[in-house]
Amino acid sequence: MTLPFHDLDQALFARAQTLLDDEWLSKDADLAPLLPVVLARNVGQDWHKAGTFRHHLVGVARSLALWQQPRDVRLLGLLHSVYGNAFVDLVKFDAASERGRLAELVGERAEHLVYLFCTMSRTQFVQRVMAGQIEADGSMVLEKNGQPMLLTPFEVAAFIIVSMADSIEQWFSWQDDIYSQFPQVQSQRPQAVHWAASLWPGPMRPSGRMLHQIASLGLALQHPALKNLLPLPPVFGQCAQPLAASDEAAATSLYWSVIQLDQPLVDLDAATAVLEHAVRHNPWVGEPQMVLAQLYLSAGRAEDAERAATSALQCFSAWGNAWDKRVQWDAWVAWTRILRQSAQQGSWPERLDKLNNLALRG
Structure with a gap:
């Protein structure tokens, strides 16, 4: 039986080569001005899953750069957790007092995306995307503090793509175990009982379940109202194939x-x-x-x-x-x-x- 091997896209490989250099971010005209500000918040010293918080933020931004996302989406990738969120207790900018400071650095549109991404329910967002609960016009309604919160089609598409990059950068077997069944997280498992699952970093197996979720997120970008809003990530056959x-x-x-x-x-x-x-x-x-x-x-x-x-x-x-x-x-x-x-x-x-x-x- 023939194996499902892929041909090499030379243009894509050329883009990837430019990102192999550890200093690629300092050469990015859109992202480089933010690097000293982010580093000054000690992101290089914070633990984050398979590395440091700096590794994570840069890795997410790298995928988005490779996927040719526009400036505001790449900035969202670099800053996607800086106000903290339900998954990461790392607040690098105080949302109550520093939104104006960040808006001065990146612009109001990019800061608005960062703020929404950090403060909305990411779990609820992923659940609804995977359940196909995207409106005909591409928008989505979430609940926030008991009130409806409307995401525009652009925000839905951007948050799907950043979620894909966020997941592939960080997820491995340790999170498969401690965040079992995400986004339907089992939160009542006592750590002392499940101590073997808690030992970081564990056996470092690749995830046995997250790529299916990433593929499902990608398929949502085929929604008629979302498909042409942003460049489709070049994974899973341009986000057209399930896993x-x-x-x-x-x-x-x-x-x-x-x-x-x-x-x-x-x-x-x-x-x-x-x-x-x-x-x-899994040929992907x-x-x-x-x-x-x-x-x-x-x-x-x-x-x-x-x-x-x-x-x-x-x-x-x-x-x-x-x-x-x-x-x-x-x-x-x-x-x-x-x-x-x-x-x-x-x-x-x-x-x-x-x-x-x-x-x-x-």
Whole structure:
């Protein structure tokens, strides 16, 4: 059975390459002026899920930049939690006294988006998007403090896209457990009883359930009143393809079984077959395809390795963040490029120690 590999979009890959530099944000004319202000609020010292709060804010902004979102949406990504919210008790700007200060820095429209995103019920928003409760004109009604709150179609589209970037940047198995069944969060589980789930960062498995939700959010952007308001993120076939929850769970489990070496350790055919099934279940993330490319190289299957590595590179270029958070996005991209180069050259080290010498050329 043919594997669902992707071709490489050269324009998308070129955009991704510009974001591999750690200093990309300082070169962004829209976002760079905000960087000193945000850093002055000590975001680089605050813990946040798989890294620091700075890592998170920059990672969300990176995906939005890759997805070619307009200035106000990218600013929302960089500042999306600075007033605090129900999920993050990190208040970097006081909404009662500093809204004017932030509006001076980013403009009233961008500040309004940040304020709404921080103060509305994100849980309620995600629930209603996934339930298809978007009005015919693209607007949405939420409840806030017992009163109706109307989001415009632009706000709905922007908040969907930022929610997609926010989730892919931060979510991994630790949150699968402590935020089980989000957005229907089970809040009555005592930490002391479920101490094993609470240990951070846990086994660092990729999420077994969040990509299904991100795909569902993306599908909502196909709403006739939303589709042309903002550029569609280049994931899940331009937000046109679903990912079943069962397929995501199966793919994550199969992938992790190979990573944990829960396969025969002498011959690689079983591990290869398991990863191929993982890719069939979920062809939208790069890590399983990247590992599969290395197995193909080890088996002397250079053509298959090139196809797998090229497809993995396309997936990494589409997201701008890693699905498997054991290493950073730029490291996944770098190793994938090594694999692709080796496949194109028809070479792969025969000795383990020579893997340490590999370098990208050209």
